[in-house]
Amino acid sequence: MINFLKAETSPISPWSRSAIVFACVTLALAACQPSTDQEKSKLINHRSVTAQDAQASSSGLSELALLGKKLFFDPALSGSGKMSCATCHDPANAYGPPNNLAVQLGGADLKTQGLRAVPSLRYVLNRTPFWSKQFVSNPVERLIETDSPPVGGLTWDGRFNTLHEQASAPLLAANEMANESPNSVISKVAKSAYATDFAHAFGQNVWQDPARAFNGLLLAIERFELEDASFHPYTSKFDQTLKGQATLSASELKGLQLFSAPDKGNCASCHLAVSGADHSAPLFTDFSFSALGAPRNPQIIANRNRQFYDLGLCGPSRIDQQKKHEYCGMFKTPGLRNVANRRVFMHNGVFNDLESVVRFYVERDTKPEKWYPKNSDGSVNKFNDLPVNLRSNVDTLDVPLNRKKSDSPALSDEEIKDVVAFLKTLSDQ
Ligand code: HEC
Numbered sequence: 218m219i220n221f222l223k224a225e226t227s228p229i230s231p232w233s234r235s236a237i238v239f240a241c242v243t244l245a246l247a248a249c250q251p252s253t254d255q256e257k258s259k260l261i262n263h264r265s266v267t268a269q270d271a272q273a274s275s276s277g278l279s280e281l282a283l284l285g286k287k288l289f290f291d292p293a294l295s296g297s298g299k300m301s302c303a304t305c306h307d308p309a310n311a312y313g314p315p316n317n318l319a320v321q322l323g324g325a326d327l328k329t330q331g332l333r334a335v336p337s338l339r340y341v342l343n344r345t346p347f348w349s350k351q352f353v354s355n356p357v358e359r360l361i362e363t364d365s366p367p368v369g370g371l372t373w374d375g376r377f378n379t380l381h382e383q384a385s386a387p388l389l390a391a392n393e394m395a396n397e398s399p400n401s402v403i404s405k406v407a408k409s410a411y412a413t414d415f416a417h418a419f420g421q422n423v424w425q426d427p428a429r430a431f432n433g434l435l436l437a438i439e440r441f442e443l444e445d446a447s448f449h450p451y452t453s454k455f456d457q458t459l460k461g462q463a464t465l466s467a468s469e470l471k472g473l474q475l476f477s478a479p480d481k482g483n484c485a486s487c488h489l490a491v492s493g494a495d496h497s498a499p500l501f502t503d504f505s506f507s508a509l510g511a512p513r514n515p516q517i518i519a520n521r522n523r524q525f526y527d528l529g530l531c532g533p534s535r536i537d538q539q540k541k542h543e544y545c546g547m548f549k550t551p552g553l554r555n556v557a558n559r560r561v562f563m564h565n566g567v568f569n570d571l572e573s574v575v576r577f578y579v580e581r582d583t584k585p586e587k588w589y590p591k592n593s594d595g596s597v598n599k600f601n602d603l604p605v606n607l608r609s610n611v612d613t614l615d616v617p618l619n620r621k622k623s624d625s626p627a628l629s630d631e632e633i634k635d636v637v638a639f640l641k642t643l644s645d646q
């Protein structure tokens with residue numbers, strides 16, 4: 218297997234976040250800025266979306282978004298007749314999971330397990346970049362940085378670039394809303410109370426063309442997700458602090474400092490914590506992919522098969538990167554807004570409280586026996602949710618994941634509590 222994670226020719230980790238920042242700051246600044254008109258116009262579009270966020274109000278929804286809202290909340294649009302998008306993406310829980318199940322139950326009988334924890338739909342939807350893998354073209358950068366991690370795309374493995382593409386997946390997935398086909402979804406819409414609205418939006422003849430109708434349905438859901446202010450309220454204590462309307466407590470402030478300090482939590486190297494140049498508030502993700510080696514979750518029935526592994530970027534849910542063994546085990550960095558209100562954490566929902574997640578980062582390498590089961594010979598089965606030959610993909614270079622067993626942990630118990638206190642300030646009020 219080619220392992221460019223630890224390419225011996227490179228003195229600095231190709232994936233090290235500090236190396237990337239270093240490259241941008243110290244080398245020609247132009248290399249990090251948009252050069253072509255196309256790239257610039259992408260940024261302009263991005264800015265206008267962010268400005269729109271601040272002004273959006275639920276009453277200001279377009280006709281299409283209002284229709285999308287009805288679709289998003291309609292349980293009739295499922296094989297069971299009981300499951301809507303909001304069943305898993307609960308607005309009362311920041312559009313995240315409604316309960317403490319690692320993965321939700323769906324399907325026609327509402328008994329079939331999903332494979333992954335439900336992400337929150339707040340904040341990220343209108344700012345998730347398309348999936349991309351940058352290859353370094355600047356020869357000077359290439360000297361210090363052989364490669365950089367992929368970024369972007371929706372879901373834990375970034376396999377959809379747009380919200381309308383994504384929306385068809387849960388509607389048709391056998392373990393989620395479990396509709397037999399796009400046609401069967403549309404026949405349910407035709408019988409709904411909002412069928413007239415639907416025909417008003419897409420034309421009276423829309424029912425004769427179910428493919429076009431299904432496409433319209435996906436676009437309406439996307440408009441709702443992009444326009445409704447409830448997806449990006451910015452009402453957390455942290456946001457109030459940015460606006461000068463609140464002050465962090467001593468512990469919360471210490472937590473933020475530890476979260477950002479490259480030699481302590483170093484969390485902000487992936488979960489970005491600073492505002493954008495356009496004053497867009499931070500989302501606590503850079504949308505990049507990493508393999509952290511989260512422990513295998515025995516609550517997921519698929520994991521009873523010892524040959525089965527959810528390898529994130531390299532499959533099995535995503536199919537276009539399966540030959541890229543160096544991507545196996547990588548999942549997208551989630552945003553951390555409202556994370557303190559979740560009851561399941563990581564792509565496989567293996568953790569049930571926030572403090573455990575922070576502690577996992579700190580103790581994964583210093584106390585592995587606490588996090589992973591034992592092999593039959595008594596040794597620790599570290600990174601047990603990856604096949605043995607792919608375990609070297611796990612990030613052991615970025616602080617705080619760079620420890621050896623004999624090293625002291627990156628954060629003390631008290632410092633872990635401070636980081637948790639800070640993370641709680643990211644919950645919308
Ligand atoms: C049975 C639970 C369930 C239902 C119902 C459901 N989802 Fe999801 N949703 C998930 C899970 C699990 C993921 C992560 C999937 C993955 O990584 O493969 C997800 C991911 C997403 C994402 C990507 C978020 C991100 O940050 O990348 C969006 C957007 C989304 N869902 C929208 C919807 C819409 C729209 C509907 C209704 C048409 C819906 N979901 C119905 C469970 C559900």
Ligand code: HEC
Nearest residue numbers: 482483484487507511548549550551562563564574578615
């Ligand atoms: C190298 C990049 C990186 C660093 C550094 C990092 N994270 Fe993460 N974080 C991730 C990725 C990737 C995931 C998802 C991993 C998975 O599901 O397997 C994640 C998941 C999480 C989650 C779970 C969120 C959820 O919705 O389930 C929390 C909480 C979290 N990180 C907090 C932190 C804290 C606190 C620190 C610092 C101590 C930190 N992270 C450092 C990349 C990083």
